[in-house]
Amino acid sequence: MLQLYFSPMACSLASRIALMEAGLDAHYHPVSLWTKTLVDDDSDFRGISPKGAVPVLVLENGERLTESAAVLQYIADAKPERGLAPPPGDVDRYRLQEWLSFIGTEIHKAFLFPTFWYKDDGSLAKPRARIVQTLSVPSAHLTDREFLVGHRFTVADAHLAWALLLLRPAGVDIAQWPSLAAYLERMQARPIVREAIATEMALRKTMPVSPA
Ligand SMILES: N[C@@H](CCC(=O)N[C@@H](CS)C(=O)NCC(=O)O)C(=O)O
Incomplete structure (x- = not known):
């Protein structure tokens, strides 16, 4: 299953929306961007990505992809029938x-x-x-x-x-x-989109985050 490292209402929200619009299941890992730690076990997020920034998408083969533009296109191409990106060459x-x-x-x-x-x-x-x-x-x-x-x-x-x-x-x-x-x-x-925002707004109330 794909995994997304995200922070509530940060730019990784777009990747959550894309995953949901694509109908792709994913495991979501919340990150505190101020402390660069994973919320679940307090470990160092820089161990996941030296950039220390979300989104990070972990692919089925374990590779980690960063940068919203790349992550979003990867998600779109994983389910081309959903039309979330025009096909390559177009x-x-x-x-x-x-x-x-x-x-x-x-x-x-x-x-x-x-x-x-x-x-x-x-x-x-x-x-x-x-x-x-x-x-x-x-x-x-x-x-x-x-x-x-x-x-x-x-x-x-x-x-x-x-x-x-x-x-x-x-x-x-x-x-x-x-x-x-x-x-x-x-x-x-x-x-x-509404559901993704509601999910992240609810999470935001429970953890220290930075939005951008
Ligand atoms: N160029 C990256 C930027 C990612 C980025 O700046 N993410 C912010 C959240 S919106 C972040 O994690 N910032 C923490 C930091 O840069 O220390 C992208 O487009 O994905």
């Missing part, structure tokens, strides 16, 4: 990678990560100004589209839904981009 597959990369770098690492991990000593003013420009890109893209890529839910939507969810606690009100607010509502109306 130009939309590169669109999917384009979005995964944009979300992971321009939204997550450029804004969410520093906002949640660093004290705001004034150095966050530029990322805070830049995120407004950054978000105008998916906002314009989603004005007349239901999903990021093609006409169905893909793992890129799981990734963006997570990022948008964290914007409010990061102090950004997405109501200023009506297409993003409507998109997040649509994503949260999906039963699996």
